[in-house]
Amino acid sequence: EAQVTQNPRYLITVTGKKLTVTCSQNMNHEYMSWYRQDPGLGLRQIYYSMNVEVTDKGDVPEGYKVSRKEKRNFPLILESPSPNQTSLYFCASSLWTGDYEQYFGPGTRLTVT
Amino acid sequence: TQLLEQSPQFLSIQEGENLTVYCNSSSVFSSLQWYRQEPGEGPVLLVTVVTGGEVKKLKRLTFQFGDARKDSSLHITAAQPGDTGLYLCAGPMDSNYQLIWGAGTKLIIKP
Numbered sequence: 001e002a003q004v005t006q007n008p009r010y011l012i013t014v015t016g017k018k019l020t021v022t023c024s025q026n027m028n029h030e031y032m033s034w035y036r037q038d039p040g041l042g043l044r045q046i047y048y049s050m051n052v053e054v055t056d057k058g059d060v061p062e063g064y065k066v067s068r069k070e071k072r073n074f075p076l077i078l079e080s081p082s083p084n085q086t087s088l089y090f091c092a093s094s095l096w097t098g099d100y101e102q103y104f105g106p107g108t109r110l111t112v113t
Numbered sequence: 114t115q116l117l118e119q120s121p122q123f124l125s126i127q128e129g130e131n132l133t134v135y136c137n138s139s140s141v142f143s144s145l146q147w148y149r150q151e152p153g154e155g156p157v158l159l160v161t162v163v164t165g166g167e168v169k170k171l172k173r174l175t176f177q178f179g180d181a182r183k184d185s186s187l188h189i190t191a192a193q194p195g196d197t198g199l200y201l202c203a204g205p206m207d208s209n210y211q212l213i214w215g216a217g218t219k220l221i222i223k224p
Contacts, residue, residue, distance in 0.1 A: 004155075031210075040122075040216060041216065042201070042214045042215060042216035042217055043156075043201070043203075043214040044214075045211065045212075048211070050210075058211070090155050090156075092155070097210035098205075098210045098211040098212055099144075099205030099206075099210050099211065099212055101146065101158045101161070102146075102148075102156070102158070102203075102212065104154075104155025104156050104157070105155055106153070106154055106155055107153070107154070107155055
């Protein structure tokens with residue numbers, strides 16, 4: 001089954017404790033990205049990757065890191081999480097570029113206390 | 114700056130009623146995508162409209178792209194509880210290959 005998977009689905013952590021949210025897609029998509037979704041603000045892109053080893057900032061990259069060492073994986077790293085990073089996070093992939101149909105993962109609900 | 118504004122932000126109606134939600138911009142878009150997001154899940158693409166004036170139908174859902182390609186609407190006929198969800202529109206930016214997203218319309222259909 002073609003899908004985007006994310007782990008964990010839920011995470012509660014404390015300020016400053018480094019964490020990684022994994023993302024994997026099995027559709028051989030070139031493009032992957034991370035979004036955060038907050039009430040009233042919609043989806044905001046954090047980082048995206050056009051291909052392996054090619055990443056770029058989205059609209060809200062501060063406090064986040066990403067890497068794309070393999071085509072299928074695109075982990076999101078929070079080196080020192082803060083409470084304002086409490087949000088619902090989505091990984092997405094698309095065939096070629098960011099303006100193609102986006103396939104989303106199920107989401108990761110992160111709470112930073 | 115390209116923006117997409119969706120209205121209404123929230124809509125709660127009874128099963129069987131008709132409704133229309135809107136996605137508006139002052140900018141021209143080459144295409145617009147509509148997604149539906151159900152609670153606890155990621156958004157899923159419903160349709161992409163590409164040509165000004167285009168109308169696409171998906172069962173009881175009718176999508177229209179404005180003639181000037183600045184706006185789009187989604188009309189649902191005889192809404193069902195299964196239509197409940199967050200409806201998002203998105204369009205490609207001029208400057209790069211990213212999508213701009215509207216904030217969404219949260220739709221609740223009561224049995």
